[in-house]
Amino acid sequence: MAQDLFQSPDYYNIDDLLSDEHKLVRQATRDWVKRDVTPIIEDYAQRAEFPKQLISGLAEVGAFGPYIPEEYGGPGLDQISYGLMMQEIERGDSGVRSTCSVQSSLVMYPIYAYGNEEQRKKYLPKLASGEFLGSFGLTEPNFGSNPGGMVTNFKDMGDHYLLNGAKMWISNAPFCDVAVVWAKNEEGRIHGLIVERGMEGFTTPETHNKWSLRASATGELVFDNVKVPKENLLPNKSGLGAPLGCLDSARFGIAWGAIGAAMDCYDTALRYSKERIQFGKPIAGFQLQQKKLAEMITEITKAQLLAWRLGVLKNEGRATSAQISMAKRNNVEMAIKIAREARQILGGMGISGDYSIMRHMMNLESVITYEGTHDIHLLITGLDITGENAFK
Ligand code: TGC
Ligand code: FAD
Numbered sequence: 001m002a003q004d005l006f007q008s009p010d011y012y013n014i015d016d017l018l019s020d021e022h023k024l025v026r027q028a029t030r031d032w033v034k035r036d037v038t039p040i041i042e043d044y045a046q047r048a049e050f051p052k053q054l055i056s057g058l059a060e061v062g063a064f065g066p067y068i069p070e071e072y073g074g075p076g077l078d079q080i081s082y083g084l085m086m087q088e089i090e091r092g093d094s095g096v097r098s099t100c101s102v103q104s105s106l107v108m109y110p111i112y113a114y115g116n117e118e119q120r121k122k123y124l125p126k127l128a129s130g131e132f133l134g135s136f137g138l139t140e141p142n143f144g145s146n147p148g149g150m151v152t153n154f155k156d157m158g159d160h161y162l163l164n165g166a167k168m169w170i171s172n173a174p175f176c177d178v179a180v181v182w183a184k185n186e187e188g189r190i191h192g193l194i195v196e197r198g199m200e201g202f203t204t205p206e207t208h209n210k211w212s213l214r215a216s217a218t219g220e221l222v223f224d225n226v227k228v229p230k231e232n233l234l235p236n237k238s239g240l241g242a243p244l245g246c247l248d249s250a251r252f253g254i255a256w257g258a259i260g261a262a263m264d265c266y267d268t269a270l271r272y273s274k275e276r277i278q279f280g281k282p283i284a285g286f287q288l289q290q291k292k293l294a295e296m297i298t299e300i301t302k303a304q305l306l307a308w309r310l311g312v313l314k315n316e317g318r319a320t321s322a323q324i325s326m327a328k329r330n331n332v333e334m335a336i337k338i339a340r341e342a343r344q345i346l347g348g349m350g351i352s353g354d355y356s357i358m359r360h361m362m363n364l365e366s367v368i369t370y371e372g373t374h375d376i377h378l379l380i381t382g383l384d385i386t387g388e389n390a391f392k
Contacts, residue, residue: 004038006030006091006267011301017308018080025062025081029088032061037092042353045093045215048208052175054096059130063089063100065108072112073125080311083256087307091260094363095216101257101371102171103127105249107134107180110192114234114242119194123178135176135204137167137195137221138243144169145376146391148240152183152223154193161233163193163226169370173219174206180234181221182243192234192242201226213366214359248324251371252314255327256307258367259300261360262335265342266296268355272346283345292341299338303331322384329377336364 008030015023036057044051058064066082068074082104090097108127111119126132143149152165163183173179179195195202201224210218237245270293273284283289310327313319339361343350351358368374379390 004034005271006034006038006264009263009266009297009300010304011297012305014301014304014308018084021077022080022084025066025077026084026088029061029063029085030091032057033088033092037089037096038356041093041096041215042356042359045095045359046353048210048214050095050099050172050175050215050217055099055130055133058089058096058100059128061085064103064130065112065124065128066104068104068108068112068124068128072120073128074108078311079252079314080308082253083307083311086253086257087260087263089260090257091264093215093359094257094261094367095213097253097257097260098171098213098216098366099133101250101253102136103134105253106136106246107178109249110180110234110242110246111194113245114192114237116235118231119234123194127178132177133172133175135170135172135179135221136243136246137170137173137179137181139167139169141166141168145373147182147243148190150182150184150190152181153185154183154191154228155186157227160230161193161228163195163223163228165223167221169207170204170219170221171213171216171370173204173221174217176204179204179221180246181223183223189238190240190242191238193228194232194234195221195223195226195228196232199226199228211365212362214362244321247371248319248321251324251328252310252319254367254371255303255310255324255331258328258331258335258364259303259307261364261367262296262300262303262331262338265335265339265357265360266293266300268357269293269296269342269345272349272355276347289345292345296338296341299334303334306330320384322380325372325377325380328371329374329381332364332368333374336361336368339364 062075063085065074066077070076111123138147154161154163181193181195203222205220207218274282276283343357
């Protein structure tokens with residue numbers, strides 16, 4: 001059973017910028033991760049299995065829909081609290097944070113923001129409590145970075161819709177109770193539909209052989225003439241902007257989450273470097289190792305400030321999609337570079353599951369690709385600053 005010695009770095013006293021509530025939320029999540037995630041996560045990752053027993057704990061700390069109002073079962077917290085929770089959970093494992101991102105930003109958010117009152121009351125409390133687990137179907141086999149080309153479609157059959165198509169690379173798919181699925185109507189307009197497990201023709205085969213995000217379940221959503229009740233269509237927003245709006249919220253959480261993974265790698269490498277003796281002294285005393293560690297804490301500090309400022313802007317309703325893209329891109333790249341450097345500081349031990357670094361490093365290979373690839377986010381910034389669209 002792994003011992004969790006994590007100590008959170010705060011080189012620029014960024015805690016001074018947080019409220020008492022932020023710190024309480026962070027501490028409660030950190031305590032839960034230390035108690036319930038760290039001791040078991042390596043074993044589940046090695047076995048490529050999602051630890052389902054964590055669902056109730058995630059619900060208890062408020063990680064399912066942190067900013068969803070209390071009347072719908074959420075804790076009604078602000079965006080910085082949401083970010084800090086994602087940071088602490090990803091400090092444990094990106095796959096566990098993925099489950100929260102999907103549930104909160106990709107399932108609860110669209111039901112809350114684009115759904116009607118009946119849909120909110122029916123689904124949100126069950127999703128907040130973890131009774132229901134959700135998935136989000138946007139990506140298709142031939143449409144990943146370019147989701148606007150999707151071919152999944154539904155036809156109006158009078159008293160129901162008939163849904164056909166397939167989504168792939170879907171987090172939580174194999175055991176989701178509900179899926180928010182994006183599909184085109186007969187006019188080619190994209191809409192969100194809530195599909196429930198048990199609907200005839202709806203299957204969710206699991207995707208195997210992943211070297212990354214092994215403690216998160218990934219699969220397909222397959223729709224073969226699925227009859228979806230008309231009341232399951234999200235009525236208040238359509239077009240590609242609807243799913244992209246959900247991605248803004250999830251990408252924001254990832255910008256914070258990646259800091260958690262980076263902190264864990266840095267903290268592990270710093271401790272190891274002080275304990276590991278070579279050539280008669282701790283390797284922390286060698287300039288080359290200090291360079292790595294000094295650059296890590298510098299990059300973590302810059303990422304913390306970026307995330308905090310983005311959180312303030314988001315709380316004020318002023319964060320733009322392009323600002324969120326910049327933070328997702330920067331912070332995930334920062335984390336993956338730190339994971340790679342930290343692994344080297346541990347030498348051979350760096351590849352062992354006795355330490356968390358290699359797992360973080362492999363996980364981050366998914367994080368840098370999902371929710372918009374590293375290159376796509378660069379192009380979003382490029383478009384924003386030049387006005388020139390380099391996608392097409
Ligand atoms: P484009 O013509 O630029 O835009 C279409 C409409 O969408 C609006 N829009 C946005 N709205 C809200 N938030 C955003 N971030 C938005 N970006 C664009 C835009 O204003 C427009 O609205 P309207 O009213 O004019 O129609 O669309 P495009 O086809 O050129 O594509 C743009 C592009 C490439 C940036 C976009 O499609 C994109 O972001 N691609 C990346 C796809 C992606 O991120 N997929 C993620 C799938 S989900 C996932 O990975 C979950 S991982 C889960 C886990 O954590 O485990
Ligand atoms: P592609 O779009 O084929 O891209 C391949 C390469 O081409 C990339 O490097 C990309 O940057 C580059 N590229 C593409 N277009 C351009 C361009 N215009 N200019 C320059 N370069 C370009 N999706 C969901 O809907 N729901 C989920 O829950 C979900 N979970 C996921 C979980 C995991 C573990 C993974 C790995 C993926 C998940 N995804 C999910 C899918 C993810 O969002 C996509 O993999 C991602 O958007 C990229 O799509 P793609 O894999 O088809 O790559």
